Amino acid sequence: MQTPPTIHLAPGARPQAETRIHQSWARCADLDPALLADPNPLTRADLDLRREANHHLLRLAEPCLDALGALGDSAHSVVLLADASGLILHERGSRSFQDKARRVALQPGVSWAEPLRGTNAIGTALHDGRAVRIHGAEHFLACNSILSCHAAPIFSATGEILGILDLSGPADDMRDYVLTLVQRMARGITDQMLCESPLRRLDFRLGREPEDDGRALLLLDDDARIAGANEAALRALDADWGRLIGTPCSQWIDGPLHTRDTPLHRHDGQPLTGRLIAPPRAPARPVSTSHAPKHPKAADTRPDARPLPEPDAVSSPLLDQAVRALDSGLAVLLCGETGTGKEVLSRHIHARGAWRAGPFVAINCAALPEHLVESELFGYEPGAFTGARREGARGLLRQAQGGVLFLDEIGDMPLALQTRLLRVLQEREVQPLGSDKRVPLAFGLISASHQDLKSLVAQGRFRADLYYRLQDMPLHLPPLRERPDLAAFVEDAYRALGGRLSGDALAALTRHDWPGNYRELFSVLRRLRCQHPGPVPVTIGGLPGDIAPPGSRSAGPAAREPVLPIMAETGRAPAPQTDAGPGLRALERQAIEQALRDCQGSVSRAARRLGIHRSTLYRKLK
Numbered sequence: 001m002q003t004p005p006t007i008h009l010a011p012g013a014r015p016q017a018e019t020r021i022h023q024s025w026a027r028c029a030d031l032d033p034a035l036l037a038d039p040n041p042l043t044r045a046d047l048d049l050r051r052e053a054n055h056h057l058l059r060l061a062e063p064c065l066d067a068l069g070a071l072g073d074s075a076h077s078v079v080l081l082a083d084a085s086g087l088i089l090h091e092r093g094s095r096s097f098q099d100k101a102r103r104v105a106l107q108p109g110v111s112w113a114e115p116l117r118g119t120n121a122i123g124t125a126l127h128d129g130r131a132v133r134i135h136g137a138e139h140f141l142a143c144n145s146i147l148s149c150h151a152a153p154i155f156s157a158t159g160e161i162l163g164i165l166d167l168s169g170p171a172d173d174m175r176d177y178v179l180t181l182v183q184r185m186a187r188g189i190t191d192q193m194l195c196e197s198p199l200r201r202l203d204f205r206l207g208r209e210p211e212d213d214g215r216a217l218l219l220l221d222d223d224a225r226i227a228g229a230n231e232a233a234l235r236a237l238d239a240d241w242g243r244l245i246g247t248p249c250s251q252w253i254d255g256p257l258h259t260r261d262t263p264l265h266r267h268d269g270q271p272l273t274g275r276l277i278a279p280p281r282a283p284a285r286p287v288s289t290s291h292a293p294k295h296p297k298a299a300d301t302r303p304d305a306r307p308l309p310e311p312d313a314v315s316s317p318l319l320d321q322a323v324r325a326l327d328s329g330l331a332v333l334l335c336g337e338t339g340t341g342k343e344v345l346s347r348h349i350h351a352r353g354a355w356r357a358g359p360f361v362a363i364n365c366a367a368l369p370e371h372l373v374e375s376e377l378f379g380y381e382p383g384a385f386t387g388a389r390r391e392g393a394r395g396l397l398r399q400a401q402g403g404v405l406f407l408d409e410i411g412d413m414p415l416a417l418q419t420r421l422l423r424v425l426q427e428r429e430v431q432p433l434g435s436d437k438r439v440p441l442a443f444g445l446i447s448a449s450h451q452d453l454k455s456l457v458a459q460g461r462f463r464a465d466l467y468y469r470l471q472d473m474p475l476h477l478p479p480l481r482e483r484p485d486l487a488a489f490v491e492d493a494y495r496a497l498g499g500r501l502s503g504d505a506l507a508a509l510t511r512h513d514w515p516g517n518y519r520e521l522f523s524v525l526r527r528l529r530c531q532h533p534g535p536v537p538v539t540i541g542g543l544p545g546d547i548a549p550p551g552s553r554s555a556g557p558a559a560r561e562p563v564l565p566i567m568a569e570t571g572r573a574p575a576p577q578t579d580a581g582p583g584l585r586a587l588e589r590q591a592i593e594q595a596l597r598d599c600q601g602s603v604s605r606a607a608r609r610l611g612i613h614r615s616t617l618y619r620k621l622k
């Protein structure tokens with residue numbers, strides 16, 4: 001163990017700073033010396049990927065890095081931006097000090113998390129979630145005593161640490177104002193994030209006179225619930241993010257909210273002044289349906305008239321996370337097997353989030369015709385190429401302006417197109433074919449894939465930088481078989497169709513693997529109900545052959561009922577029918593006619609009830 005540090009408290013510094021540094025030393029006491037001695041910087045390519053993964057933070061921090069970098073240059077210091085794990089992403093400032101800092105691995109590509117570098121400003125600020133200065137011998141590693149470092153966490157609007165801003169200089173040149181400056185800059189990055197949110201914002205301050213404690217900002221959703229806050233707002237309301245987020249604003253602030261400065265009151269009667277600020281406008285209005293794309297299978301800009309299955313215990317927490325992320329400008333990536341509800345969830349995210357006034361544009365990247373892909377996505381000017389529409393085309397990306405762009409099956413996007421898409425997402429601008437103008441884009445971005453994008457990246461089939469750009473908030477939709485409440489879910493779903501299941505049938509349905517997930521389950525249940533329209537519970541013998549265990553199909557009275565050979569929309573071939581016989585066609589016909597009668601002749605509804613596509617039903621009716 002090294003000698004405990006000498007604490008250099010700045011004049012006016014609070015004594016707990018000393019305690020915090022001692023606590024950090026205590027945490028570091030058992031660290032592995034090998035880890036500390038050999039910081040291994042990331043390769044350039046890996047560092048680029050980490051930067052890409054933090055592109056949102058980098059874009060917001062850029063002006064601060066420039067401003068602090070200029071200061072660092074004149075003060076022989078460096079300014080550093082680290083990600084939420086403590087890995088240094090960027091540096092600016094004095095070249096001569098950068099060289100010195102590199103000797104102790106204070107450089108991009110190296111993590112300064114406490115477990116790897118001992119007590120230090122970046123790692124300790126990250127651990128404590130609070131700004132800190134670590135000066136000279138306060139550093140756990142003796143080699144770092146040449147440094148005087150000031151670091152402050154950068155918070156998201158809901159209180160997660162997104163990264164750390166740090167200004168480090170030589171230990172013999174300690175300046176007291178630097179920590180306050182770094183902290184203000186870090187808070188400024190959070191404020192910028194709140195100001196860019198597509199939600200309404202309440203700018204307020206304690207008292208009636210302007211003060212110098214920074215603007216208190218709250219993001220409000222349409223129900224006037226608090227969706228985000230900065231640190232000044234936490235101080236002004238004497239609250240923390242955990243208590244504020246999701247609660248009605250009226251629980252904390254009394255008084256009418258206006259777009260001009262208005263006297264308000266804190267819940268304990270303290271006077272406040274505040275005003276509502278409208279969200280930044282999207283650069284263009286949402287499109288009308290008359291601009292619907294030529295390839296309806298590849299893209300869908302029409303509102304979906306079908307009612308969405310309501311979020312339940314499994315999808316609700318995912319929905320909350322996704323809405324929060326999208327509203328703070330992050331890209332959401334939904335991963336999950338086919339039929340796990342990725343599109344359903346994305347439509348809910350659109351309906352609940354701040355982009356809901358705009359369109360929902362779903363693009364199936366697997367179905368985009370390759371030769372038209374560029375023009376369909378990016379749009380074109382009149383006469384841009386042979387065969388182009390005379391009036392030109394806006395392109396699907398612009399159709400999503402002010403709304404949500406849903407890139408489904410993103411793993412199937414051709415590599416060349418990935419490069420172009422990446423550029424558009426980085427620059428937030430699109431240049432239609434044949435045009436020299438760039439059009440700014442503003443929309444919430446949700447992507448989805450049933451494939452493991454990481455392994456596609458490893459195989460060179462998906463661009464790593466695009467992957468990181470799409471997955472600010474990666475969410476996994478669990479397959480049906482992982483639902484802890486699967487039995488109750490299946491039973492309720494069948495009851496909602498008006499039928500009942502015996503215990504053994506329910507057990508078999510619960511044991512089934514459901515490779516087609518919800519799509520397959522609902523298709524099977526609808527088919528089952530069609531075969532067993534009466535009130536008698538369906539027994540295991542009545543289940544399709546691939547779901548009932550071998551031998552069970554002859555067990556009960558329902559076992560004699562044949563299974564209709566209607567192909568379920570699971571994307572798989574129908575299971576082998578053990579009891580297929582000459583009467584099957586007649587039975588199928590009977591089921592179809594019954595469904596049509598039940599649905600008053602509506603082919604669409606009958607097809608839905610039978611679990612087949614409308615076109616399949618038309619074919620069978622011929």
Ligand SMILES: Nc1ncnc2c1ncn2[C@@H]1O[C@H](COP(=O)(O)OP(=O)(O)OP(=O)(O)O)[C@@H](O)[C@H]1O
Nearest residue numbers: 309315337338339340341342343344345450518519
């Ligand atoms: N939680 C749920 N409860 C009931 N039905 C659901 C649920 N989630 C999805 N579904 C239904 O399952 C079907 C598939 O849903 P969806 O298209 O959203 O899945 P997906 O993951 O996007 O599928 P794919 O990867 O094949 O595109 C839809 O008919 C949808 O209504």
